[in-house]
Amino acid sequence: MKNYxxxxxxxxxxxKLNSEIDYSEWADFNERLFEKYLTARPEIVLDLACxxxxxxxxxxxxxxxxxxxxxxxxxxxxxxxRWIDLCxxxxxxxDGEHTLKRPLYLLQDMxxxxxxxxxxxxxxxxxxxxxLIEDSDVERCFSCVHNYLDPDGLFVFDVNTPYKFxxxxxxxxxxxxxxxxxxxxxxxxxxxYCGWQNHYDRDSGICDFYxxxxxxxxxxxxxxxxxxxxxxxxxxxxxxxxxNNGFELLGIFGDTDMNEPKADCERYYIVARAKx
Ligand SMILES: C[S@@+](CC[C@H](N)C(=O)[O-])C[C@H]1O[C@@H](n2cnc3c(N)ncnc32)[C@H](O)[C@@H]1O
Numbered sequence: 351m352k353n354y355x356x357x358x359x360x361x362x363x364x365x366k367l368n369s370e371i372d373y374s375e376w377a378d379f380n381e382r383l384f385e386k387y388l389t390a391r392p393e394i395v396l397d398l399a400c401x402x403x404x405x406x407x408x409x410x411x412x413x414x415x416x417x418x419x420x421x422x423x424x425x426x427x428x429x430x431x432r433w434i435d436l437c438x439x440x441x442x443x444x445d446g447e448h449t450l451k452r453p454l455y456l457l458q459d460m461x462x463x464x465x466x467x468x469x470x471x472x473x474x475x476x477x478x479x480x481x482l483i484e485d486s487d488v489e490r491c492f493s494c495v496h497n498y499l500d501p502d503g504l505f506v507f508d509v510n511t512p513y514k515f516x517x518x519x520x521x522x523x524x525x526x527x528x529x530x531x532x533x534x535x536x537x538x539x540x541x542x543y544c545g546w547q548n549h550y551d552r553d554s555g556i557c558d559f560y561x562x563x564x565x566x567x568x569x570x571x572x573x574x575x576x577x578x579x580x581x582x583x584x585x586x587x588x589x590x591x592x593x594n595n596g597f598e599l600l601g602i603f604g605d606t607d608m609n610e611p612k613a614d615c616e617r618y619y620i621v622a623r624a625k626x
Contacts, residue, residue, distance in 0.1 A: 351490075354421035354459050356481070357401070359576040360563060361424035363542055364402050366528050371476065377408040379606035380473060380506060383621055387504055387600055392470025396498065397453075398491075398507075399460050399478030403429030406453050407436055409473075416453040419463050426455050461490040468500045474507035477617070480580035483556065485591070488583060492595040499624035505597060506621050514616040515550055515582040519557050523547045541566040555582035585611075585618055597622035 360367065384391060393415055397406040400418030402425050410416050410433075420426050433453060440450055458464065460474070461482065472495050482488045495505050510519075524546055529539045543564040550557040559578045564571045589599050603619040604611030611618055 351459075351461065351487075354481075356576070356578055357422035357425050359574045360544070360561060361402065361422060361428050363528075363544065363563065363565075364425065364428065365404070366542065367526055367544055368404075368476070369528075371404070373404045373408045376475065376606060377405065377412065379608075379619070380405075380409070380471075381412070382608070383504065383506055384471060387621065387623060388470065388502070390470075392500075392503070394467075394469040396465065396469045396472045398463075398472055398474040398495065399481070400429060400455070401425045401476070401478075403432050403453065403455070405473060405475050406455075407432060410436070410450055410453055413451070415451050417465060417469065418453050418455045419458050419460060420455075421457070421459045423457055426457055429453075429455055461487050461494065463494055463498075465498045468498050469503065470500050471504040471506065472499060474505075477508060477510045477580065479507050479509050479588075480583065481578075482583075483579060483581045485587070488588070488591055489595060492591055492597065496596045496624050499626075501624065501626035503624045504600075504621065505592075505624065506619070508617050508619045509583055509585075509588065510580065511611070511615055511618055512555075512582050512584060513614055515555070515557055515580075516552070517614075518616060519548045519559075519580075520550050521548055543571075556580075557582070585620070588620060592620075592622045596625050598625050 395409055395414045395416055397416060397418045400406045400420050403418055406416045406418040418429060437450060482491055499505065526544045529541050545562045547560045548557055557580050561576045563574050585602050592599050600621040600623055602611060603609060604615040
């Protein structure tokens with residue numbers, strides 16, 4: 351198995367690039383699933399492939415004891431800094447640091463992670479499962495998740511749909527433009543541009559994303575490049591793999607309002623229960 355080595359170059363701008371995602375609304379959805387499918391609110395929750403910790407921290411704010419696992423040191427480093435910022439913000443508001451439970455961040459591969467014990471729920475957000483390329487990678491991941499879930503524990507994840515790979519990613523190119531603080535402690539801003547060119551191969555279901563980041567520094571733009579790869583996994587195949595690894599499939603939704611997926615739906619939200 352090849353070690354995971356992605357998300358080095360863009361970790362520090364990742365949150366800017368994904369700023370349109372409403373993690374608070376997404377966490378509401380997670381909690382509605384907990385209420386619907388669990389007999390009790392889970393105490394410990396794993397955020398698998400937690401990245402920069404957006405969902406981890408959203409759940410920490412709601413009082414959960416969180417573990418975040420990710421294979422990128424750079425993403426976890428941002429996640430840790432964000433936790434410190436959250437503590438400072440909390441203290442300034444007078445809420446007191448003691449009300450927030452410090453998340454445990456672990457640098458591990460999601461195909462072979464190890465925890466200290468079991469958890470009540472595992473979340474895996476923003477198409478992280480699509481980063482698992484081989485079917486055997488997905489099977490390994492599902493097997494680990496099952497291993498570390500309490501009996502009847504909940505596994506909630508999402509994937510990009512075949513519609514999105516074929517019609518939105520396809521062979522398209524995009525440019526994102528934004529600005530971010532220059533990191534010198536003042537109000538100074540610097541411009542960032544991120545361009546990406548996709549290449550989708552329908553036969554293999556693999557989409558390569560060639561990313562180029564241009565960051566302004568002292569009036570000069572610095573360029574860095576990274577290639578990322580996702581694979582399209584159909585709902586049918588994921589359902590079979592969940593079953594193979596001891597899960598009962600509870601639902602596949604097309605949005606966080608739990609509606610049925612439509613033909614042009616871009617994300618499946620999948621919920622499964624660990625049978626033990
Ligand atoms: C699209 S990001 C999503 C991050 C986070 N869940 C979020 O909502 O922002 C995908 C994440 O999966 C992680 N990842 C991809 N493959 C991995 C692997 N094999 N093991 C662990 N983490 C992995 C990346 O480092 C990255 O943080």
